[in-house]
Amino acid sequence: MSIPLVDQVQQNLLFQQLWTQVTPIKLSNITILQGFPKEKLISDDETNLNKEFVLPIKLKDEITPNMLDQVFKELQGVKRLVLGIVNDDGTVVYYIVHDGVYKPKKN
Amino acid sequence: MSKRASLGQVHKYSLPVHPIEVPNIVPHNPISWVQFLIAYWKGVTVVQTTTADFVNGQFLVSNDEDIKTLWKNGFFGKGIFSRSEATWYDRTQKRLGLGEFKNLTIEEITAIRRDERKKFKKERAKLEAKQAELKKAGIVDPFIEERLELKNLRDKDIDVKVERTIDFRDDDQQLLVDGKLQNLETLELFAAEAFFLKFALNAINIRHNDQPISTVELFNKLSSSKVDDLFIMNYVVYHHYRSLGWCVRSGIKFGTEYLLYKRGPPFHHAEHAVIILPNYKDEQQNEQVAKDFVWLSSISRVIGGVRKNLIIVFVDIPTQEEFDSCETLEEKFKLYKINELLYRRWVANKNRD
């Protein structure tokens, strides 16, 4: 059974942000998405395009440090996560959450 | 310039309810008088009615004509795959190499601008690095100095003459039916927009599970009927600014509830950003929900950074008894009052004048 929220973000990634190979992954508490962005997520990255993970969430939902910690724990070795935040007007805004203290790159 | 004129024509009406169109009277011409009287007598406001489906808590408009109507008459809604106006179909046609060349869409222009900016910054960084190196050696190269100066005069209106590259990916196969691109994009209205079109203008039919639903039913689905329900507060503010002629859109991009446009997004950037706070009659309740200064400072910083005004709207909340004793929705909404506060950062040595 597909979840409308996850579907919505998947569609947005595929057809507006032009990501490729976007598929859902079921974790113990939630479902997230994985896929390849159109361009490198962070321009200073040494390697080429990385697989990125997106957590779909509604603006009005709750999110705690505990929840973020759990997602990182289950995705062992993953250093960053993208939050796909859905507003009730259909806007999806994307924010990167890094595991730990991160040094900002030049924009 | 002609683009401006035609924009004005296209968006002649600021709401999907059009006033009576009467022809001008030429005083010495009796025929114009007759035409005027006939038009006046027949006078019927034209209401552009559209349909939306209420599904999974979202208001979706799928009919292409309706989508255009809602955008033309007051910039209602947002294309689910676009930045604001629903342009996905055109953009995708171009991207996949179908359809004809047309003007670049906002998305494309923004993307190109961002790219140019990146390139520009890279070049400037290179020049600056060279300049620094030479400075260390005690040399000042006039050539580089001059180039840097020129680079600093940024060209804001980057002329976008670009050739489209065709980008057909595996994922895009599912978009075509018989070689023709299907329009996947619907228009989404947020709750206050949909309710305004239904309750205030009666210019929309809302379907839920394929059945039409009434205004009262819709209200009950959207709000909990508690006095300080978020939907009611947000709606009251939306209704207030729409009725004053503002174009009200979502402010999530900047962390606020709404953005106020004088005419609409294509004309000018929004001047004002609105955040909404409740004002209870009971001070204790107010203290419980009060936000702290760090929050206010943060929002005002973001808004200031994009050169907009921050408007804090306090909504006076009636008591639950007053609310429950009202029968109609009009009466209920009338109990709420709006107070506006303009909040701006003031720096002693900069804002002396």
Next chain:
Amino acid sequence: MNKEEGAMVTDEKLPISIINNKAFIFDLNVIKKLRFLGIGGVLSGTLPTAPQQNVFLGLPLQLMIEEVVWLVENEYAYLVPERDFLNDLIQGLNNDDVLQIQNEKQKLMDLEQNEKLIQLNDKLDKLGKNNTSDETKLKNINQSLSIKIFDNSNNLKNSEFLKKTILQNKLIQKNLLNSLNYNNLNYKIFNHLKLKNYFLAPGLRFGGKFIGYPGDPLRYHAHLIINTINWNQDIGLMNIVNGGRLATGVKKVWLIGSERDDDEDEQEDEQDEQEEKDEKVRCFSVEWAGFG
């Protein structure tokens, strides 16, 4: 980085005045030493030579509560209470204590007297007029002996005894520290980032609790806007949108600082107290993705 540049830090603990539950430093030398420890504080006094502006401020330096706690816990500083507290302390002195303080004062005066005598003798010798008796000389000198009134926290040096009392009395120090009412989580995050050699300052201007520099603010731009949030507290997605947008716009990162609240036994092996306190701290850095 701090320890290397901390050559100026002596074994002597630095005094921090606690006045009205706020922490102030009145001594410029102490301020310099604090800077080498990576503690900046905020100048909060008016400049006497330019009182009608507030762009440049002067002494005293006000410290954040977290800075005070860090300095005390790492044994760089001790807390000096206010006048009322001192008055009570003085009331509580017994005769022996008073005698001891008087003896100290007498010693200082004798020292000064002898110095002045030597100076006088030297002068008279040079002028060739050294012919009065020592007694007369001492009488004259005594008239001119000054009683120095110190105008900063060095005042306490006048009485080594009082200073020792305050410094060594653990109860006084503990009570003073507790009277500051600091938030545990805020301090844990402060400490965590300090261990990573960040320089932290108040973050109100940027919509955060702290702002973090990778070194001294005079040399580096800030990297972090730091917010402290409890482990099971809703961060607020609107706050993430706001904070991320704000931070990215000014080339920083919006940091969420939190601490595990579970009782999981992490590592069993020996760790020093600092590390043990710190390992439950968990941070996340937020920035706008640049699209969407």
